[in-house]
Amino acid sequence: MFWVVSWQRFDPDFGWHLQTGRYILAHGVPVHDIYTYTASNFKWINHEWAHDVILAFFYKYPHGWEILATLYAALWTCILFVSGKKASLTLLIIAAFSITPYAGIRPMVYTFLLFALLLKISKIKSWRVKAVIPIMFIFWANLHGGVIIGLLIMLYFTYRDKDLRWLAILITSLLATFINPYGPALFVEIARTMFDSSLHKHVAEWNQWRFGNSTRLYVVVMSFGYVFFSAGKLLNFAKDFIKHPLRWHKVTDDMVYAPLTLALAASATRNIPLMAITTLDNLDTQMKSLRSMIPKKLDRISKLILLSGFLSVVFILVFVAFPITFNNFKYGRERRYPYSAVEYINKNGCGGGNIYNDYDFGGYLVLKLPAYKYYIDGRMPSWRNEGGSLYMDKYFEISKDKEVQKEEFKKYNITCMVVYSQNKSYVDFAKDNNWKTVATDNVSVLMVKQ
Numbered sequence: 001m002f003w004v005v006s007w008q009r010f011d012p013d014f015g016w017h018l019q020t021g022r023y024i025l026a027h028g029v030p031v032h033d034i035y036t037y038t039a040s041n042f043k044w045i046n047h048e049w050a051h052d053v054i055l056a057f058f059y060k061y062p063h064g065w066e067i068l069a070t071l072y073a074a075l076w077t078c079i080l081f082v083s084g085k086k087a088s089l090t091l092l093i094i095a096a097f098s099i100t101p102y103a104g105i106r107p108m109v110y111t112f113l114l115f116a117l118l119l120k121i122s123k124i125k126s127w128r129v130k131a132v133i134p135i136m137f138i139f140w141a142n143l144h145g146g147v148i149i150g151l152l153i154m155l156y157f158t159y160r161d162k163d164l165r166w167l168a169i170l171i172t173s174l175l176a177t178f179i180n181p182y183g184p185a186l187f188v189e190i191a192r193t194m195f196d197s198s199l200h201k202h203v204a205e206w207n208q209w210r211f212g213n214s215t216r217l218y219v220v221v222m223s224f225g226y227v228f229f230s231a232g233k234l235l236n237f238a239k240d241f242i243k244h245p246l247r248w249h250k251v252t253d254d255m256v257y258a259p260l261t262l263a264l265a266a267s268a269t270r271n272i273p274l275m276a277i278t279t280l281d282n283l284d285t286q287m288k289s290l291r292s293m294i295p296k297k298l299d300r301i302s303k304l305i306l307l308s309g310f311l312s313v314v315f316i317l318v319f320v321a322f323p324i325t326f327n328n329f330k331y332g333r334e335r336r337y338p339y340s341a342v343e344y345i346n347k348n349g350c351g352g353g354n355i356y357n358d359y360d361f362g363g364y365l366v367l368k369l370p371a372y373k374y375y376i377d378g379r380m381p382s383w384r385n386e387g388g389s390l391y392m393d394k395y396f397e398i399s400k401d402k403e404v405q406k407e408e409f410k411k412y413n414i415t416c417m418v419v420y421s422q423n424k425s426y427v428d429f430a431k432d433n434n435w436k437t438v439a440t441d442n443v444s445v446l447m448v449k450q
Helices: 002-008 014-027 049-059 063-082 088-103 108-122 133-143 148-163 163-178 183-194 197-202 213-229 232-244 253-267 269-293 300-325 338-348 359-368 391-398 402-411 424-432
Strands: 353-359 414-420 435-440 443-447
Touching: 002 063, 002 088, 014 359, 049 063, 049 133, 063 088, 063 108, 063 269, 088 213, 088 269, 088 359, 108 133, 108 148, 108 253, 108 269, 133 148, 133 163, 148 183, 148 253, 197 353, 213 232, 213 253, 213 269, 232 253, 232 424, 300 391, 338 359, 338 435, 338 443, 353 359, 353 402, 359 414, 391 424, 414 424, 424 443
Parallel strands: 353 414
Antiparallel strands: 414 443, 435 443
């Protein structure tokens, strides 16, 4: 299932990731932005540079896309293998469906896999084994900015186990993260991403409380298991903590992981896989305990209730989660991108000026038309210009105000627009200012200045 998702899904950021990997292999890690004419002086901290190199290395071979799909499908599968090796097949399927909306050839897989490994290593008694954790963090810091989650969970381990050796590993791991092309400045980009309200507002995966249908079943099952088995423990902990705040209070994973990761998933939906892999083991234990509580001899009504509950789960998986997860597979991989605009510009150019593009199209255009620079792409929601203003805010201002649009187009000598065809403001601007529509497809329109 993960292979099909990885093979079919074309992530909006794949293009600039691949091109960056190619650039790094040829020239080294870039210091400034290399893809836009709006932010060319911005000091770009690419916390996923090693992932980009991996893409470029494998993509150059024949059937490179299939090789990458296989590699990343294996990584996503390893996440479930590490976090729920002994879990029931039904629960693994539910967890897999909750993860698939975020799966594919994406750098976030490294955070989820390394986090799952960290949780597994934390349960091993040998401190010699735990000593490898800082080495993990060297790789983690160069593959994905989610490394901060690993550092935070070790703070919890320190409190949970009442053991300063965890604190020593935490400090060593923090120092290990500085072994990257940017040193401690890596955390500037991480903080910028974590705390930027514009990112959480405008980018779908950073939105709050947007659980997809294929995820809701896992959330419901997890919440039921937590309320039934662990909520009481947390309430007692809270009461004791209020009475004696300075005293050490015992905590267990089953009472902490579910509410903590659910809160993370609610704050940004891209954290849903983190919720699944963190709670999978505990949830499986809870479900087994629940089954053991069911009497062997049940009356007819009780059997009907259990059967209806089981059939409801099957119905949701087959008729809701499965169609949503695989809905895009009846279309071409690039159906959501401006392929007709790319074809036209390749043949006819862009009138000697710059290309203005929709945010979602930036990565695709970087891949398909590398000779040009662009207005915005998926790296930039939290970037600010020299005056302190967000590039993303200016982008939205352009889409709403025709006068700002006119000023910006003049400032950057923009002669082509590649935007969503249903965006009326751009279409109206083109009509009012003598722009010509030269290419359209099922999602986009290319308009050229006359």
